[in-house]
Structures are given as C-alpha cells and as structure tokens.
Amino acid sequence: MFDNLKDKLGSFRKDAEEAAEENVEEVDEEETVEADEPPEPDEPGVDGTPSDVSDAGAATDVETAEAGAELETAETEPLETEPEPEPETDDAATGVDEPEPTEEGTTDSVEDDEEKPAESEDNSTGFGRKAKSLVKGKFVIEEEDLEDALHELEMALLSSDVEMNVADEILDNIRDELVGETRTFTTSTGEVVEEALQEAIHDVISVGQFDFDERIAIEDKPITIVFTGVNGVGKTTSIAKMSRYFEERGFSTVMANGDTYRAGANEQIQEHADALDTKLISHEQGGDPAAVLYDAVEYAEANDVDVVLGDTAGRLHTDEGLMDQLEKIDRVVDPDMTLFVDEAVAGQDAVNRAREFNNAAEIDGAILTKADADSNGGAAISVAHVTGKPILFLGIGQGYDHLERFDPDQMVERLLEDD
C-alpha cells in the first residue's frame, strides 16, 4: 500500500538529511560544553575505565560518551594502552571530518566493536554521524540548502497524485519546521528531517478527524448514514463492510438500497445482506430513493435497529439529477452522516470528485476504497485537506473485514517506516 509514495518520501529524507549534514555549523568548544552536559571527570574512555557500551543502551548515552571523549581528549593525555584504532566507516563514507584515531582510541572503542557494525552501516542516522552533530554543537538549515531536495519532493508528490495545494502545504510545513532554526545537538539532523516530514504530512491528513466510534456511541438511535459517490468505486461493498464493523461493536444495522436507478442493484446488495444476516429495505427499480430510506428509518425505529446504512445511485457528480436526489434525501430523512466513497486508486480524480460532492451535498467524511491496490497514496494524502472533511476508513480488500479505520498517526508511520 502506498509503496511509490513511501519510496519518494524516503528519498527526500535522505536528500534533506544530506543537505542538512553538509551545513552543520561548528561552534567553539566552550559553547558545546555549555549546551550539553559537561563530561564527568571520570568519563568512560578518559580514565581508561572500560565503559560498557552495550549496557549504555540508549543511543544518547553512547553519543554523550563519544562527544565527551572527543572534548576531553583536547585537554587530556592520550591513553597509553592503545587498542586498534577503529575505522569510522560511517563518517568516512559521508566525508565528515574524522576524529583522530588516537583520540578515539579509548577502551570503550574496544567494547564498541561488537555494537558498531550494525550502527555504522546506517548511513543516515547512525550514531557516528549523530555523534558528529552532537560534537559540532548546533546546526542551522537554510532554505537554499534544502532547495533541491524540496523541489524533488514537490515533483514526487505531484507525480503521486497529491493535489497541488496539498503538496504546497506539505512543503511549507517542512520549510517552517526545518529552515532557519538553530538546533542544538540533542537531536541528529536525521531525526530533525524525519520529524519535520512527519508533522508536515500529519497536518494535512488529519484535517477534520473526529472520534467516529464515540460519535456513533453517543448519537440518538437510529443513526442514518447515507453513502454517496460515483459508480463502481465500492460503495455497496463498503456498506456491507460497515454493517460488519457496526455489528462487531454491538450495533445492529439495516441496509437501504437507495440505488433505484441501476438494474441489478437490489440483487447485488441483497447478496451482502444475506451474507451478513442483515435486513435490506428496497423498492422496485425506478422508485424514489428518498422513500426507500424513509422506510428503512421507520423499520429501524420500529425494530430498535441502531444504524441505517443507505446506498445511493452512483452517478457523475456533475449530474444535477443525482444532486437533486441527494437534496431530497437530506430533506426527507435528514441523515446523521453522509459519507463520500471513492477509490484511492483514482488518485487526482477521486480528490476532484470529493471536492465536488462536498460542494454539492456536504459530506461528513470519506471512505477510500481499494487502498490495497494503490501505490501512489495521493488521494489518501489529499482528500481531507481539500474537503476539510476527514477520511474515516480505508477499504483494504474485497472481504467484509477489509475495512480499516483511517488513523493519521498510523498512516504517517506507515509512510515513513523503514523497510
């Protein structure tokens, strides 16, 4: 899911981090010492006491020790017993200034040997590099440092079908987060870039989020939810999935087939109702969709059913007839929620349709289907920002359980996780 976008974000992370690393500023030693915890006189590696790096666990301890070691060695005699100088593959690879092997030749570097390979292979946020940021004290990233990386990112987002304004917003957010701020060495540049990217994406995808389950729990019953969207995007399947979702949470459902337009629509939804053991309310083809939904609400009231799930005919958003129909449904049953359904794989088209449906008949949220088949992720990134309404669910397959609550935190994590 969203693999292309993931790769592109990974490239940006690398580019931006490299650009930032190249601009790490040196500060004088005094400032460095002030800004970080001063190394203790008995700092590991200075007095020759073996330091147990593997016990240090947290990277920061290791970094502090290493930074401390470098600072201290400026004033301290090099050690007499000299282990093999350890090659700093990490720094060598990145061309960052290399500390003198003798300065680093502390006993802790011997203990380091077992730890090092895994970490030093990490060419982005490995502790050798991180430690360098720590030792250098602070860094400032200027806009021009990031220009190329940001341009690449913009192209990557647009080619992943991210809506142009949304791409701009992401870039602005990243600039705001990264550019011009003097950062102390408590974080590595890798982490700074990663956090900026996380925040930038989170900002645009979390627009309008609300606690769906909570809302369902507190609303008076029956709750009527109407599903809109164009043909064939997975509306009916999503209704069936929602029925399963609610039943699993203890809410009973009834389906209503407001798609009185398409031949075979009743049979299609009836199959789902049968499979899920749910009641379906339907009228003859050509009937009035608002009347079907009205009947379903009456049925729910009479039978203590919690949620009415109303299908509607899928037609083009530009179709005035459909929009009139939705208006009539609004007037007649006054739904508690209108959910727009579209397929993630439709990318920019889905984004445009979401905007137009929302303009014509206000939506409360969206379900993006077929996310399992979408490698671009553009619609998932853009729909909330463009409509001001949240993506509530992702369809991730054809089965009834293939419905996932859209969680911005999880989405960001998914997009930025290392493979």
Ligand SMILES: Nc1nc2c(ncn2[C@@H]2O[C@H](COP(=O)(O)OP(=O)(O)OP(=O)(O)O)[C@@H](O)[C@H]2O)c(=O)[nH]1
């Ligand atoms: N891979 C995948 N397929 C899906 C998903 N959701 C729906 N589908 C498939 O998409 C096709 C169309 O789904 P429908 O539910 O019939 O679409 P619809 O919007 O109701 O279509 P109309 O009734 O013609 O308006 C079906 O084959 C579904 O199985 C999903 O999340 N992932």
